[in-house]
Amino acid sequence: MKKNITYLKDCYGCGVCVKACPTKIISLKETSDGFYAPIILEQDKCIDCGLCLRICAFNHDSVAQDSTSTDSYAAWSNNPIVREHCSSGGIGFEIGRWAIDNGYKAVGVRYNPLKNRAEHYIASTVEDFMPSVGSKYIPSYTAEAFDEINLKEKYLVTGTPCQIDSFRRLIRQHKKEDNFILLDFFCHGVPSLLLWDKYTSELKEKIGNISYASWRNKSTGWHDSWAINADSTENKGTPGWKVFYDLTTNEKRHAYHSRMSEGDLFYSFFFGHYCLNMCCHKSCKYKLESSAADIRIGDLWGNKYKNNEAGVSVVLAFTPRGKQVLSDLQNLCTLVSEPLEVSTEGQMKHCAPMPAIRDKVIGQLRSQKSLKEIKSGLIFRYNLRFLPGRIINKIKRTL
Ligand SMILES: Cc1cc2nc3c(=O)[nH]c(=O)nc-3n(C[C@H](O)[C@H](O)[C@H](O)COP(=O)(O)OP(=O)(O)OC[C@H]3O[C@@H](n4cnc5c(N)ncnc54)[C@H](O)[C@@H]3O)c2cc1C
Ligand code: SF4
Ligand code: SF4
Incomplete structure (x- = not known):
């Protein structure tokens, strides 16, 4: 074998x-x-070199990082347009811009409407890097972009902590770490693509073929920015849709807009952990400061910035390379040194707990049932078990 x-x-x-x-x-x-x-x-073509297992982060218990000290900041872009359109303070975009201006290519994640997926891609100009702005809360397809990376050239590579841990092992194996800056983020987990497929196929019935999608929007403030926006080729500018600025095309758009705070179904499933990847429940070793990256970014959800609605990023630098990049960013961004208790307040400390119905939800996502039916059936019945008896009786009487 x-x-x-x-x-x-x-x-x-x-x-x-x-x-x-x-x-x-x-x-x-x-x-x-x-x-x-x-x-x-084609198993018969395998030469048993073991490289795939050697560079695989899942196949190792530890994280491929030798960091001895962490620099920790609250940070935001000094450019208000960038800050308005990124997920938190826009620090991810500014690091990409800095990298491109300093001779690196930047590997980010964009939404591809033709394949209805999030995918890694390589940007050589700041303009090319714009579609990477904003988190895409679904698994990203990495294979094509990673395969195109020339290890002899200079790149910034962004991704989930598990993607970056394997990538660190790959460049270490090839003794090419000096060519790379690696950036990851605090990671909640990724939901099944079946959720996104069902959500968008229901959406297509309302708006037609999707030409644009985004997962965050600050039009009602950063703390209420969990919102799906989508636009379609057939249905641009329907009255009543929200107008917002799309950094990927430099245009104003009218778009479908659905917020978590108003019951958006994608976010109900995502934040309920009903269909996260099994490894996010069982094998994630990347919480808080545990990272193989040079730099980690995230939303700074702590008490100190609770009244800030423009968006504040947390940024941690683990390596001398990461620390150097942040010191070079001083003109583009505001960086406020903060202790880790402040910068990481509110971040997950452990893997997401797995609801007992996780596999059943995934099974129903495969079925003809609508998201609303799954939520009001399986998920509703599951959550009833956690309510006190008197409230259950009241609901039964009302029903
Ligand atoms: C699946 C997921 C889970 C997250 N969980 C948390 C969390 O628990 N806590 C927290 O503070 N922050 C989390 N984040 C990060 C957060 O959403 C913001 O990215 C962060 O606040 C930085 O914002 P920004 O404005 O600086 O950059 P953004 O403009 O949001 O830049 C984000 C960077 O992430 C990359 N990226 C986007 N989507 C994906 C993807 N699907 N896979 C891999 N890379 C991607 C982009 O290339 C970009 O460079 C998560 C992000 C994702 C994609
Ligand atoms: S990398 Fe893995 S699959 Fe490819 S030849 Fe080596 S052992 Fe076989
Ligand atoms: S939660 Fe952990 S295992 Fe899941 S995608 Fe994020 S880094 Fe990877």
């Missing part, structure tokens, strides 16, 4: 093994649960 990634179950789906394999026999596929996973179709 050859020792390769075939034996891993419920891995991160980071796709770095696709790049690592010298015989190019690994590809990244979507599983029936709606997550990416590597697959080897």
Whole structure:
């Protein structure tokens, strides 16, 4: 039996093994649960080199980082337009801009409307990097972009902490760490693509084919910015839709707009943890300061900035390289040194707890049931169990 990634179950789906394999026999596929996973179709061509397992973060207990001290800041872009359109303070975009201006290519994640997916891509100009702005709260397809990266050139690579941990192992294996700046973020987890597929197929019935989607919007303030916006080729400018500025095209858009605070169904499923990737529940070793990146970013949700509605990022630098980048950012951004208790307040300390109905929810996402039906049936009945008896009786009487 050859020792390769075939034996891993419920891995991160980071796709770095696709790049690592010298015989190019690994590809990244979507599983029936709606997550990416590597697959080897031609086992007989495997030369048993073990590289895929060596660079695989899922296959190791520890994180590939040697950080000894962490610099911690609250941060935001000095450019109000950037700050308004990024998820928190816009620090991710400013690091990308700095990297491109300093001879790096920047690898970010964009939404691809033709494939209705989030995907990594390589940007060589600041304009190319704009579609990476804003978090896409679904798993990102990495394989094509990672495969195109030339390890002899200079890149900023952004991604989830598990993607970045494998990527760190790959460049260490090839002794090319000096060419790279790695950036990850505090990571809640990624939901099944089945959720996104169902959400968007229901949306298409209302607005037509989707030409644009985003997951955050600060029009009612940063603390209420969990909102799906979408635009369609057929239905631009429907009266009553929200108007917002799209940093990816430099245009104003009229778009479908659905907020978590008003019951948006994508966010109900995502933040209820009803269909997260199994590894996000069982094998995530990347909470708080645990990272293989040079720099980690996130939303600074603590008490100190609770009245700030423009958006504040937390940014941590772990390595001398990360610290150097932040010191070079001083003209583009405001960086306020904060103790870790302040900068990481509100971040998850452990893996997301797994609701007992997680597999059933994923099964129903595969069925013809609508999201509303799943929520008002399976999920509603599950949550009833946590309510005191008197409230359940009251609901029964009302029903
Ligand atoms: C799935 C997911 C879970 C997250 N969970 C948390 C959390 O628990 N706590 C927290 O504080 N922050 C979390 N974040 C990060 C947060 O949403 C913001 O990215 C962060 O506040 C930085 O904002 P920004 O305005 O500086 O940059 P943004 O403009 O939001 O830049 C984000 C960067 O992340 C990359 N990216 C976007 N989507 C993906 C994706 N699907 N996969 C890989 N890389 C991606 C982009 O290339 C970009 O460079 C999460 C992000 C994602 C994508
Ligand atoms: S062991 Fe080597 S050849 Fe075989 S799949 Fe892994 S990387 Fe490819
Ligand atoms: S929660 Fe952990 S395992 Fe899940 S995508 Fe994020 S970094 Fe990877």
